[in-house]
Amino acid sequence: MLDEDLKSKARSDTRCATCPVRHRAVCARANADELTLLDSVKFYKTYQAGQTIALRGDPLEVLSSVVTGTATLSQSMEDGRTQIVGLLLPSDFIGRPGRDTVAHDVTAVTEVTLCCFRRKPFEDLLVNMPHVQVRLLEMTLDDLDAARDWMLLLGRKTAREKIASFILLIAHRSVANSEQLLANEVRLELPLSRETMATYLGLTIETVSRQFTALRKDGLITLDGTRSVFVPDVAALAAEVGDGE
Amino acid sequence: MLDEDLKSKARSDTRCATCPVRHRAVCARANADELTLLDSVKFYKTYQAGQTIALRGDPLEVLSSVVTGTATLSQSMEDGRTQIVGLLLPSDFIGRPGRDTVAHDVTAVTEVTLCCFRRKPFEDLLVNMPHVQVRLLEMTLDDLDAARDWMLLLGRKTAREKIASFILLIAHRSVANSEQLLANEVRLELPLSRETMATYLGLTIETVSRQFTALRKDGLITLDGTRSVFVPDVAALAAEVGDGE
DNA sequence: CGAAAGCTTTGACCGAGGTCAATAACAGGC
DNA sequence: GCCTGTTATTGACCTCGGTCAAAGCTTTCG
Structure with missing residues (x-):
């Protein structure tokens, strides 16, 4: 058990104040009130390297931010051919408010710690967190740009x-x-x-x-x-x- | 001139009430008030087949919805290799609130009619149009899904x-x-x-x-x-x- | 320490798709 | 209708990256 703890890079301190992605994640521009709201409903979850975090088509119940570790978003064909369609590094957001199923397979590449929110409560809170809302759109647009850059790489x-x-x-x-x-x-x-x-x-x-x-x-x-x-x-x-x- | 008019598929009637993309575009879920707001600031613009609508790096001054016609979003390398990273069909949205430069080249494939908004005024109005805001996030997420599906196609x-x-x-x-x-x-x-x-x-x-x-x-x-x-x-x-x- | 199970590298070969080039089909203008 | 320029098809050939197979290297764990 001590060994486990030493090997693990998982974060045990879960305070927002000391969070390594506090200023880059979806909460980056949250004000004090918004942060208090988020802080009260968030919870941490850790996955081991290789573990499946979510599968395409699953009901989407939890949204989260990557705090530590690396995960992938991927898409597969029937015969097993697979393409990774997104790298998830610390501060990246997983899931999408307003959708009720998971769009892509999510897999932990290293040990991964996520800062999680149940979807429904998060969506309800979102209305009262304009800064989070704006940051979410901004991050989504960044993801879209990254995806399109990757299309050039893959195609040409x-x-x-x-x-x-x-x-x-x-x-x-x-x-x-x-x-x-x-x-x-x-x-x-x-x-x-x-x-x-x-x-x-x-x-x-x-x-x-x-x-x-x-x-x-x-x-x-x-x-x-x-x-x-x-x-x-x-x-x-x-x-x-x-x-x- | 008469010939021109006959050949052109451009829309001359610009009323929202008769708009062919009224229920699919960014205004899809706008209520009466929101629609009046949009209606008062929008203007139409038509491009001929082959024309450049915007170039990567240009200042982003106008946001728009495709009303008729087809356009492409593309990304090029120095030596000319090019990848189309998005197809723009009627109802698709061009540009992104919150950004001040164009991210990808936009080109008219057929004659294209756009319903345009100046960016700054649109961004200001957006705060008072929650339904438009939500629809915009939704459409961006759809674009992201489409881009990721295309990554599987391109890569595998x-x-x-x-x-x-x-x-x-x-x-x-x-x-x-x-x-x-x-x-x-x-x-x-x-x-x-x-x-x-x-x-x-x-x-x-x-x-x-x-x-x-x-x-x-x-x-x-x-x-x-x-x-x-x-x-x-x-x-x-x-x-x-x-x-x- | 040594066996076993991954990873990673390297080699030999092959084939899907690219390149170059020659028609063929079409559309627009007169 | 015919001429001209553009777009599409087809063929011959080649190359980059995939496939199959065999060693090396690392970890891990007894």
């Missing part, structure tokens, strides 16, 4: 461009190290296995692996183990992406 | 599955003929050229053409000219799509 980019795009995406989302980015170099931990990356990028695991090897041989990245990537020249890697982002 | 489907999916998408969106769908057969007009379809499906024009030929040879569709498609057995075509939609 080569395998090498896809991998370079993904590494830079993770680099940007893990910018606790903004000095590093300014210095034009980054060290980052990939939150996904080769297999999960393949499912996200519309590739196979073998192609992902080959492209990592190719980027390494071309001196664009250094690998330390299989998950830790060092990018010595961010601009050079960005040049491999093909679009001016 | 074969060329044949992509074409079958597209034909069925158009079939569903042009259901003035629901008796036909029940009868398990549909006749439809493709709103896009082979080239535009290719850009939407992440294929080349040649592959699109070859797949149309293949579906025709397999008896799944009949072509009358290049744009008119007859599907004698909708269920059979749906079986080619690969997922249980």
